[in-house]
Amino acid sequence: MNKSDLSEELAKKAKITKKLANQVITLFTDIVREKVNEGEKVTLVGFGTFKAKYRKPKAVRNPRTEKRMIIPASRVPVFTVGKLFKEEVNNKFLHDQSELTKEEKIE
Numbered sequence: 001m002n003k004s005d006l007s008e009e010l011a012k013k014a015k016i017t018k019k020l021a022n023q024v025i026t027l028f029t030d031i032v033r034e035k036v037n038e039g040e041k042v043t044l045v046g047f048g049t050f051k052a053k054y055r056k057p058k059a060v061r062n063p064r065t066e067k068r069m070i071i072p073a074s075r076v077p078v079f080t081v082g083k084l085f086k087e088e089v090n091n092k093f094l095h096d097q098s099e100l101t102k103e104e105k106i107e
Contacts (some may be wrong), residue, residue: 036077046084053078 001009003025010021032042032050041051057073 044082046082048082048085049080051078051080052076 003022007018007022007025010016010024011018014021016024035042036050036052039052041049043049052075055074055076058071059068060071061068
């Protein structure tokens with residue numbers, strides 16, 4: 001699903017125009033990016049948390065040339081899945097697995 005598909009789905013469920021839904025999604029992602037860039041966490045309880053994480057510099061070796069290089073320190077965006085979201089996805093997986101097992105027994 002891409003942004004356009006998500007806008008369509010949001011428009012249907014919220015009974016708003018696709019244009020407005022697209023604007024809402026754009027504003028949401030802009031705000032999340034802005035707050036994470038400012039060092040804040042953005043937490044949606046049950047869904048997950050967006051934050052920036054410091055990555056230490058590290059020494060690596062180029063496998064082709066064997067030359068040692070240093071990857072500089074950086075901040076990277078991280079999304080941590082919320083407990084409820086994780087459980088929902090896992091429960092769907094377990095349900096699908098049990099349905100497959102039932103079908104295998106029938107055949």
